[in-house]
Amino acid sequence: MDFIEELRWRGMVHDLTPGIEKVLKNPGCSGYIGFDPTADSLHIGSLVQIMTLVHFQRAGHKPIALLGGATGMVGDPSGKSQERNLLDFDTLNKNVEGVRKQLTNFLQFSGSNSAEIVNNYDWLNTISFLDFIRDVGKHITINYMLAKDSVKSRLEHGMSFTEFSYQLVQGYDFYHLNRQKNCVIQMGGSDQWGNIVTGTELIRRKSGKEAYALTTPLIKKTDGGKFGKTEEGNIWLSKDRTSPYKFYQYWLNASDEDVASYLKIFTLFNQKEIAELIRQHEEVPHMRLAQKTLAADVTKRVHGVDELTNVLLASEILFGKATFETLNALSEETFLQVFEGVPQAQISQDLLKKGIPIIDLLVSESRFLTSNGEARREIKANAITINKTRIDEQFVLTAKHLLNERYVLIGKGKKNNFIAVFN
RNA sequence: GGGGAGAUACUCAAGCGGCCAACGAGGACAGACUGUAAAUCUGUUGGUUCAUACCUUCGCAGGUUCGAAUCCUGCUCUCCCCA
Structure with missing residues (x-):
């Protein structure tokens, strides 16, 4: 299975740097995605990135999930219109551990291309400020950094030096992983493009090596609403924050327009299976086959088969003709x-x-x-x-x-x- | 610093002395139709009680009046124009 091809038909490619296909043709490459420890649980928006890593591993490559224990202390300005408050160290630590635990459920940690989870705090916390601005800052110009959307859009209303530095810090992560683990590709949501290519640039300047970027599109709902949000808030992966029942119901309520793309992104069914499922769904739309399959598959992957059984029963009772x-x-x-x-x-x-x-x-x-x-x-x-x-x-x-x-x-x-x- | 405009229920937005719990729109909730969908139609959307009775609400605090969201005074905040 070719990784890029796989992502392509699933509609999971937003942008990529040239040459990446050739490099990934051979299995055994390393690639990473960063996860921000802004809370002690990920929400279903992060599931896209998780699935990206899953596909990466299934294609024979080595996925690395990076926990932003250090970058979380800085704050990623991407997609944010305002400066955020900094999280304190204890909260951050708790969040890192929560997210780490969740990530272990999705990837394989054995075999020749076993997954790995790293925390960038482990290498960033020992670097001194002086070293950093001499070794890293020297290679990237202010002009280059200012051109990034995440910075440009904030120039009018202001942005702290801290958040401005973010792309350099993340860029350094990529450089570090490239050097230590021969990691050649960083993936992420489309808002991460700027940060990622700062990394490829840094790698090119410092080691003269080529590294690659791939981003996934932002998931939209056809009705214009935000994916993964309800009136009550985010849909989380943690059952303490979003009950498996609510989690299942969220997917079950996907609209006919959205369900095909969700199946492609959030399940591992192949192209033929999904096409067949959609065909059946359109024949008898009131059976909601597509939504049911989607909801069951995702709930099972996130919460396990036992929870799924309960949730199916609950849904049947609450919405079926129970007496x-x-x-x-x-x-x-x-x-x-x-x-x-x-x-x-x-x-x-x-x-x-x-x-x-x-x-x-x-x-x-x-x-x-x-x-x-x-x-x-x-x-x-x-x-x-x-x-x-x-x-x-x-x-x-x-x-x-x-x-x-x-x-x-x-x-x-x-x-x-x-x-x-x-x- | 000078001049002007405004603050109304979840949001927008009418009302400018009694007929105002407050028009209208959106949203939300519910009912019908359906597929736990979309669209559509209908109803509801301060509280107590169900009865056009009472209580609380129209930035905050006072005042005028039989009676104010509507008038007056002070305060707080927001916006616009000129310096």
């Missing part, structure tokens, strides 16, 4: 696993003796809805379900409605679910 009987048939353990990630509230079981009027249940007891008025409106609009059954304002909850003698599933509309736990 009180089917819900009640779940064992308590399954029930809890399945609905992990669905918001919950604890309510005292004593209240059930008298019965809980629906309005109280929705508002004061569970805080599912914020005001009685809202609760009345939603009930009038026919939006509220208890254990998948529509109810009216007269409804009073009693012990006979409990699932597994403890739980009640409350729904608002099609997509909002809530679980009341009675203790």
